[in-house]
Amino acid sequence: MxxxxxxxxxxxxxxxxxxxxxxxxxxxxxxxxLSNILPEKMHLGLDLQGGIYLALEVEADKAVETAxxxxxxEIKDALRAxxxxxxxxxxxxxxxxxxxLPSNEQLNDFNEALKSDFPRLKARATETxxxxxxxxxxxxxxxxxxxxxMAVEQGLETIRNRIDQFxxxxxxxxxEAGDRILVQLPGIKDPQEAINLIGKTAxxxxxxxxxxxxxxxxxxxxxPPGVKLYPMRPSDRNTQETKIPLEEKTALTGxxxxxxxxxxxGRSFGEVQISLSFDPQGAKIFERLTSDNxxxxxxxxxxxxxxxxxxxxxxIPNGRAVISGSYTDEEAKILAIALRTGxxxxxxxxxxxxxxxxxxxxxxxxxxxxxxxIGGLGIILFMMIYYRFSGVIADLALVMNILLILAIMAxxxxxxxxxxxxxxxxxxxxxxxxxxxxxxxxxxxxxxGKTPRAAIDTGYQRATITIMDANVTSAIAALVLYGFGxxxxxxxxxxxxFGLAANMFTAIFVTRIIFDYLLTERRVKELSI
Amino acid sequence: MQxxxxxxxxxxxxxxxxxxxxxxxxxLFGLITLFARGGLRMGVDFAGGTLIQAKFNKPTNADEIRQxxxxxISHAFVQQVGARGDNEYLIRTDTIHEELGSLSNRIQDxxxxxxxxxQQVLRVEMVGPKVxxxxxxxxxxxxFYAFLxxxxxISWRFEFRLSAGLAMLLVMGLGIYLLDALGLNxxxxxxxxxxxxxxxxxxxxxxYALGALxxxxxxxxxxxxxxxLFDKEFSLExxxxxxxxxGYSLNDTIIVYDRIRxxxxxxxxxxxxxxxxxxxxxxxxxTVLTSMTVFFVILCLFLLGGSVIHDFSFAMxxxxxxxxxSSVFVASPILIAYEDLKKRKTPVTRRAAARAGDVQPAAxxxxxEAADSKPARSSKKTKKQAAGQLAGEK
Numbered sequence: 072m073x074x075x076x077x078x079x080x081x082x083x084x085x086x087x088x089x090x091x092x093x094x095x096x097x098x099x100x101x102x103x104x105l106s107n108i109l110p111e112k113m114h115l116g117l118d119l120q121g122g123i124y125l126a127l128e129v130e131a132d133k134a135v136e137t138a139x140x141x142x143x144x145e146i147k148d149a150l151r152a153x154x155x156x157x158x159x160x161x162x163x164x165x166x167x168x169x170x171x172l173p174s175n176e177q178l179n180d181f182n183e184a185l186k187s188d189f190p191r192l193k194a195r196a197t198e199t200x201x202x203x204x205x206x207x208x209x210x211x212x213x214x215x216x217x218x219x220x221m222a223v224e225q226g227l228e229t230i231r232n233r234i235d236q237f238x239x240x241x242x243x244x245x246x247e248a249g250d251r252i253l254v255q256l257p258g259i260k261d262p263q264e265a266i267n268l269i270g271k272t273a274x275x276x277x278x279x280x281x282x283x284x285x286x287x288x289x290x291x292x293x294x295p296p297g298v299k300l301y302p303m304r305p306s307d308r309n310t311q312e313t314k315i316p317l318e319e320k321t322a323l324t325g326x327x328x329x330x331x332x333x334x335x336x337g338r339s340f341g342e343v344q345i346s347l348s349f350d351p352q353g354a355k356i357f358e359r360l361t362s363d364n365x366x367x368x369x370x371x372x373x374x375x376x377x378x379x380x381x382x383x384x385x386x387i388p389n390g391r392a393v394i395s396g397s398y399t400d401e402e403a404k405i406l407a408i409a410l411r412t413g414x415x416x417x418x419x420x421x422x423x424x425x426x427x428x429x430x431x432x433x434x435x436x437x438x439x440x441x442x443x444x445i446g447g448l449g450i451i452l453f454m455m456i457y458y459r460f461s462g463v464i465a466d467l468a469l470v471m472n473i474l475l476i477l478a479i480m481a482x483x484x485x486x487x488x489x490x491x492x493x494x495x496x497x498x499x500x501x502x503x504x505x506x507x508x509x510x511x512x513x514x515x516x517x518x519x520g521k522t523p524r525a526a527i528d529t530g531y532q533r534a535t536i537t538i539m540d541a542n543v544t545s546a547i548a549a550l551v552l553y554g555f556g557x558x559x560x561x562x563x564x565x566x567x568x569f570g571l572a573a574n575m576f577t578a579i580f581v582t583r584i585i586f587d588y589l590l591t592e593r594r595v596k597e598l599s600i
Numbered sequence: 601m602q603x604x605x606x607x608x609x610x611x612x613x614x615x616x617x618x619x620x621x622x623x624x625x626x627x628l629f630g631l632i633t634l635f636a637r638g639g640l641r642m643g644v645d646f647a648g649g650t651l652i653q654a655k656f657n658k659p660t661n662a663d664e665i666r667q668x669x670x671x672x673i674s675h676a677f678v679q680q681v682g683a684r685g686d687n688e689y690l691i692r693t694d695t696i697h698e699e700l701g702s703l704s705n706r707i708q709d710x711x712x713x714x715x716x717x718x719q720q721v722l723r724v725e726m727v728g729p730k731v732x733x734x735x736x737x738x739x740x741x742x743x744f745y746a747f748l749x750x751x752x753x754i755s756w757r758f759e760f761r762l763s764a765g766l767a768m769l770l771v772m773g774l775g776i777y778l779l780d781a782l783g784l785n786x787x788x789x790x791x792x793x794x795x796x797x798x799x800x801x802x803x804x805x806x807x808y809a810l811g812a813l814x815x816x817x818x819x820x821x822x823x824x825x826x827x828x829l830f831d832k833e834f835s836l837e838x839x840x841x842x843x844x845x846x847g848y849s850l851n852d853t854i855i856v857y858d859r860i861r862x863x864x865x866x867x868x869x870x871x872x873x874x875x876x877x878x879x880x881x882x883x884x885x886x887t888v889l890t891s892m893t894v895f896f897v898i899l900c901l902f903l904l905g906g907s908v909i910h911d912f913s914f915a916m917x918x919x920x921x922x923x924x925x926s927s928v929f930v931a932s933p934i935l936i937a938y939e940d941l942k943k944r945k946t947p948v949t950r951r952a953a954a955r956a957g958d959v960q961p962a963a964x965x966x967x968x969e970a971a972d973s974k975p976a977r978s979s980k981k982t983k984k985q986a987a988g989q990l991a992g993e994k
Contacts, residue, residue, distance in 0.1 A: 423731045425724070426723060428722045434906060439901075441904055442904035443897075445900045446897035446900035447897070450893050500893050504886075533862070537854070541850075544847065544850045545850065547847075549847065563844075
């Protein structure tokens with residue numbers, strides 16, 4: 072048995088260390104010289120400080136489909152350039168491309184073009200039908216895999232950028248298995264806007280408004296080839312939705328945007344608009360587009376909705392464009408961030424959303440702490456009454472136990488949640504169990520006529536094994552809970568686990584020192600138990 | 601101060617058949633209620649759907665709220681929570697909106713339209729069906745693995761049979777892993793796996809693990825039954841409570857087992873069931889005290905902790921009561937039942953051995969040899985057998 076002094080020193084060091092770990096959590100003034108070593112303020116879970124938890128799924132298949140669509144356009148362009156005749160090029164199935172050639176004659180030329188220009192596509196099937204020669208082109212499985220992975224990675228990056236620009240103090244955005252992205256935004260005041268921003272696909276396209284399409288054509292749904300109807304963004308909530316015919320071919324996309332800002336001005340006084348700047352390449356395309364089509368209308372389409380369709384008055388050489396429309400300030404801000412950070416490579420959908428308002432969080436802390444405090448005080452009193460002075464010793468151990476749980480949590484940067492507070496309350500109940508076990512055993516031994524010294528020795532020795540076995544099984548449950556759980560439940564498992572660990576130390580080691588001190592130094596002849 | 605007299609000697613073991621019947625009746629009643637209600641009312645975590653907690657600035661009622669939201673969500677379940685004057689309501693629906701951020705906005709708009717500005721949406725929890733399904737799967741697996749690890753630990757600590765426990769862990773873990781790949785329904789898979797585990801415990805001669813696990817199943821079934829009875833929602837927090845109460849119940853069981861482990865080597869003349877009854881009585885003071893302190897703390901959480909952890913603490917309250925009850929009336933009597941059944945088997949083999957003539961001394965000799973080669977393990981075993989035999993002769 073180690074000497075009393077050494078054991079007391081160990082406890083003192085741990086106690087001081089524990090208190091120091093908690094200094095940043097409970098005070099705002101940093102300790103001189105120690106602020107670098109000490110852990111940060113304890114993290115509070117979303118359920119305590121309010122915020123959003125989102126589990127998103129990137130619809131990666133959509134990114135592959137988009138790639139297939141792009142191949143269709145590129146193949147058409149390549150065949151036209153090489154003067155190879157074709158009857159049909161279209162996407163088929165999930166992401167295959169169907170090509171129909173007028174006859175077998177073009178097959179050799181086509182295959183050559185395919186090999187030289189589209190090495191990533193393979194002809195899966197070739198058949199001759201009455202229409203001509205039909206080929207099914209398919210993407211390499213590895214290519215598909217890469218596209219999917221890229222969609223998730225880019226999605227993650229884009230969401231990260233958007234949240235950064237939106238301004239959240241401690242965002243946590245991380246990838247999860249199965250194309251999922253977890254987003255946690257603690258302490259956020261306007262959760263809805265953040266969610267709107269994250270979800271904006273922000274696919275920006277410039278398309279020319281189709282000419283020679285009358286209202287009657289639209290009503291009768293007689294549209295010329297290459298023209299599609301797009302919904303117009305209503306100027307206010309009460310206006311009915313109108314549709315506008317646009318050329319399907321996209322003249323310019325948002326990928327060339329270098330900046331997007333909110334400006335006040337425009338046609339009417341005080342109207343909010345968004346000004347866009349293009350990079351040199353984009354500016355060149357924009358210049359050619361505007362100079363070729365003076366007098367026509369150019370539609371600005373965002374996520375499939377037409378925001379405005381101004382008339383091109385003259386060639387625009389400087390690579391600048393403005394999206395006007397009636398926005399609120401908030402809408403414009405979100406739109407600008409979404410455009411600036413670029414489009415999401417594939418749409419995302421919500422799998423899980425948990426929003427906790429700050430009011431509920433504050434209320435939860437208050438109630439949780441109050442309930443735990445009353446429970447703890449009740450037990451402290453009970454122990455004093457039931458075991459008299461030994462009860463006081465157990466109470467000291469109990470207080471130290473709670474202190475150590477919090478200190479460990481602060482030190483390793485764990486998060487305190489509302490179930491976590493419940494876990495601490497439960498630990499209070501279980502912590503005294505260890506002392507109850509020891510004391511009941513000591514009483515038993517005393518009744519057998521043993522001296523206090525011998526009774527304490529046997530009591531601790533026997534009870535230690537019991538406590539260890541009991542705590543290990545509880546710890547197994549806590550560990551499984553941690554492995555299973557998310558967010559709040561994990562917080563509970565963490566406090567429970569560290570509560571059990573600290574309990575072994577405080578209830579057995581610390582209280583024993585006090586008893587040994589009383590017996591050897593104070594030469595106590597009778598135990599107050 | 602003393603609540604339980606030190607020389608207390610209640611015949612708990614003698615009450616065991618009555619206790620079995622009582623437990624059986626409660627569990628049966630719970631299961632019938634469960635089936636009558638068509639299963640537990642799963643919370644949004646497991647079933648998918650949307651949960652909204654809103655605070656109104658003037659008194660209202662469930663019908664008004666349901667009506668105001670009629671346009672957005674159908675079949676809303678509205679329930680008042682917290683104190684009457686708080687005007688707080690939980691609104692639950694199966695509807696989910698996968699597009700980002702549409703639902704809670706619209707709910708806020710609708711509430712403001714009907715009740716005027718300033719209604720507070722305190723929390724929104726929306727769980728898609730995929731996540732709900734994943735969580736259900738994970739929950740079943742978590743319970744099962746917790747059980748398995750606990751069985752291994754108990755086998756090691758109380759029967760000195762770590763290898764048997766590990767073998768069981770390996771077989772079951774591998775089996776579940778392979779069957780998972782087939783995509784079986786988790787309920788049947790884990791239910792079946794638990795049954796197999798019990799059978800394995802029996803054949804590997806691990807009565808302590810068997811007793812502990814059966815008392816856990818007992819506690820969990822009773823808790824679930826009471827949840828069905830009160831038509832309470834089974835949420836992620838309640839599931840956490842189930843695992844926690846398992847840990848707590850086990851805590852209790854282990855303390856009684858620990859005393860049995862200590863006593864079984866002390867006095868070999870005493871009848872096995874009397875020895876167990878003695879152990880229960882010796883730990884009774886502690887069992888009662890600790891149950892009381894834990895119950896008190898959880899009662900504080902239940903009454904004062906707020907709506908978010910209300911159901912969690914409710915489950916724990918049940919768990920503390922059944923946990924202490926089951927360690928006395930389920931876990932320990934199962935050890936006796938196991939001994940009894942084993943005894944009923946042994947006379948047959950003994951008779952067969954007697955017919956074979958001079959076999960018994962040889963068996964004794966081989967047992968002695970085994971004890972020499974593996975002292976710790978086999979000596980415990982022979983002692984236990986001796987205790988069982990003596991009890992049988994009495």
